[in-house]
Amino acid sequence: xxxxxxxxxxxxxxxxxxxxxxxxxxxxxxxxxxxxxxxxxxxxxxxxxxxxxxxxxxxxxxxxxxxxxxxxxxxxxxxxxxxxxxxxxxxxxxxxxxxxxxxxxxxxxxxxxxxxxxxxxxxxxxxxxxxxxxxxxxxxxxxxxxxxxxxxxxxxxxxxxxxxxxxxxxxxxxxxxxxxxxxxxxxxxxxxxxxxxxxxxxxxxxxxxxxxxxxxxxxxxxxxxxxxxxxxxxxxxxxxxxxxxxxxxxxxxxxxxxxxxxx
Amino acid sequence: xxxxxxxxxxxxxxxxxxxxxxxxxxxxxxxxxxxxxxxxxxxxxxxxxxxxxxxxxxxxxxxxxxxxxxxxxxxxxxxxxxxxxxxxxxxxxxxxxxxxxxxxxxxxxxxxxxxxxxxxxxxxxxxxxxxxxxxxxxxxxxxxxxxxxxxxxxxxxxxxxxxxxxxxxxxxxxxxxxxxxxxxxxxxxxxxxxxxxxxxxxxxxxxxxxxxxxxxxxxxxxxxxxxxxxxxxxxxxxxxxxxxxxxxxxxxxxxxxxxxxxxxxxxxxxxxxxxxxxxxxxxxxxxxxxxxxxxxxxxxxxxxxxxxxxxxxxxxxxxxx
Numbered sequence: 001x002x003x004x005x006x007x008x009x010x011x012x013x014x015x016x017x018x019x020x021x022x023x024x025x026x027x028x029x030x031x032x033x034x035x036x037x038x039x040x041x042x043x044x045x046x047x048x049x050x051x052x053x054x055x056x057x058x059x060x061x062x063x064x065x066x067x068x069x070x071x072x073x074x075x076x077x078x079x080x081x082x083x084x085x086x087x088x089x090x091x092x093x094x095x096x097x098x099x100x101x102x103x104x105x106x107x108x109x110x111x112x113x114x115x116x117x118x119x120x121x122x123x124x125x126x127x128x129x130x131x132x133x134x135x136x137x138x139x140x141x142x143x144x145x146x147x148x149x150x151x152x153x154x155x156x157x158x159x160x161x162x163x164x165x166x167x168x169x170x171x172x173x174x175x176x177x178x179x180x181x182x183x184x185x186x187x188x189x190x191x192x193x194x195x196x197x198x199x200x201x202x203x204x205x206x207x208x209x210x211x212x213x214x215x216x217x218x219x220x221x222x223x224x225x226x227x228x229x230x231x232x233x234x235x236x237x238x239x240x241x242x243x244x245x246x247x248x249x250x251x252x253x254x255x256x257x258x259x260x261x262x263x
Numbered sequence: 264x265x266x267x268x269x270x271x272x273x274x275x276x277x278x279x280x281x282x283x284x285x286x287x288x289x290x291x292x293x294x295x296x297x298x299x300x301x302x303x304x305x306x307x308x309x310x311x312x313x314x315x316x317x318x319x320x321x322x323x324x325x326x327x328x329x330x331x332x333x334x335x336x337x338x339x340x341x342x343x344x345x346x347x348x349x350x351x352x353x354x355x356x357x358x359x360x361x362x363x364x365x366x367x368x369x370x371x372x373x374x375x376x377x378x379x380x381x382x383x384x385x386x387x388x389x390x391x392x393x394x395x396x397x398x399x400x401x402x403x404x405x406x407x408x409x410x411x412x413x414x415x416x417x418x419x420x421x422x423x424x425x426x427x428x429x430x431x432x433x434x435x436x437x438x439x440x441x442x443x444x445x446x447x448x449x450x451x452x453x454x455x456x457x458x459x460x461x462x463x464x465x466x467x468x469x470x471x472x473x474x475x476x477x478x479x480x481x482x483x484x485x486x487x488x489x490x491x492x493x494x495x496x497x498x499x500x501x502x503x504x505x506x507x508x509x510x511x512x513x514x515x516x517x518x519x520x521x522x523x524x525x526x527x528x529x530x531x532x533x534x535x536x537x538x539x540x541x542x543x544x545x546x547x548x549x550x551x552x553x554x555x556x557x558x559x560x561x562x563x564x565x566x567x568x569x570x571x572x573x574x575x576x577x578x579x580x581x582x583x584x
Binding site for chain 2: 011013014017018019020050054055086097119122123125126127128129130133134139141142143156158159160161162163164165166167168169170171172175181223224225226227228229230237238239240241245246248249250253254255260261262
């Protein structure tokens with residue numbers, strides 16, 4: 001099975017406190033640690049496991065600048081066979097639809113049976129996979145937490161739905177699936193693994209290579225644009241307990257007793 | 264002005280809470296009447312349509328065996344067939360809306376805005392929407408071009424309905440206009456979540472751990488605290504993803520819905536999916552080393568500490584009595 005996994009380089013929210021710049025134009029970039037979008041690691045792991053079972057190859061692709069190449073190498077160190085970087089000044093300012101249009105063009109250059117994305121990334125929209133599928137007229141399933149790949153023209157997928165329940169579907173190939181965390185346990189990537197793929201050639205595809213008109217991608221084609229980041233006017237929020245560790249604990253125990261949390 | 268539609272989710276005829284919330288959100292976009300679209304099959308569908316007519320002035324009913332279970336790929340075809348070009352379509356941002364929304368916007372050739380939590384302003388050409396990014400750590404205003412229509416998914420709980428609905432709407436049977444509903448994805452069955460060793464929904468006090476616990480071995484300190492308090496250990500999603508605790512311990516929309524009296528959120532950032540599983544207004548204590556963690560906005564009491572240091576000391580103090 002030929003599998004393409006779409007990945008994204010994002011600020012690591014587990015490692016960073018995200019701060020909004022005072023003028024609201026961006027988040028503070030100083031000292032920001034970037035990594036692969038967490039969901040994408042599950043998607044790549046799943047692709048590798050399917051390949052190892054039924055054969056084929058795994059390609060990873062990202063839309064981004066030169067720095068985005070590092071996430072491709074990381075996923076290749078995990079076991080992806082090759083990487084493609086879609087990069088062009090014209091892509092800057094793309095909304096979800098623009099990114100989907102770029103990926104759709106890249107997918108049409110290849111011959112893939114299965115395209116995977118993470119269920120969502122740093123903007124929390126979870127939109128690109130479903131858009132790509134609709135553009136290609138391929139079936140789509142989101143929040144996939146189980147894949148049973150057979151030899152036929154279809155696969156069985158489980159979707160995570162409310163209440164921890166799982167919705168099982170039969171879906172025709174080729175298709176696009178967005179992958180939910182917890183579907184597998186992504187393998188660890190050591191520094192040695194990354195060194196091994198450090199010199200592998202990664203082709204860069206721009207707007208011209210992909211046959212994309214400038215007004216369909218980038219800021220020109222975007223229907224949804226960020227005006228600013230802002231700090232919301234919040235309610236009162238939590239009463240923050242101050243003092244030494246011991247003082248905080250004493251206050252908390254008193255409160256817990258009053259609220260029935262301690263007998 | 265564009266026509267407004269709300270896709271109404273229901274289970275066995277009982278409307279989802281989002282049914283009323285979408286009406287509130289739609290009213291923020293336009294003063295024009297909103298049409299509810301309700302799909303399904305048989306008597307349950309009629310029950311749902313009657314309930315929707317109390318909220319919306321017009322209800323379009325689509326009755327078809329192919330719609331008995333809401334397969335997003337089928338519903339998308341239905342909406343593309345039934346909804347006029349340039350419409351504004353509102354859907355709840357839940358596991359169904361996430362499945363439906365992105366592809367629908369492509370097929371309707373219009374803008375898509377996901378997980379909307381606020382609407383600042385709107386006219387015929389554009390709406391300024393509020394979204395969250397970076398796991399809830401940053402808020403953003405988004406300008407969405409709605410001149411050629413739009414699909415918006417609305418975060419559950421963000422637009423609370425205050426008035427008792429009494430729209431007295433008319434139900435129109437539009438089943439004949441559903442069109443071709445064939446799809447390359449077939450719904451098979453829903454596999455119910457497995458019951459775990461402990462039922463966290465039965466406990467009045469929950470010690471809930473998140474990413475801040477850092478390591479599987481540290482789960483033990485939460486268990487010791489829970490034992491000292493007579494509480495039960497629950498958790499957020501990353502702990503289940505890492506397989507450190509069973510799925511049945513997870514609080515959240517994709518896990519369990521709990522109604523404890525006291526909830527200790529230990530090293531939990533507080534995503535909306537997690538908070539969605541917390542009902543009945545418990546007394547929430549949040550302990551997190553990140554003072555910017557969204558959990559502090561909803562907690563009653565906050566403590567900025569590393570839980571790995573805080574929990575053992577708290578346990579010891581409680582054990583001393």
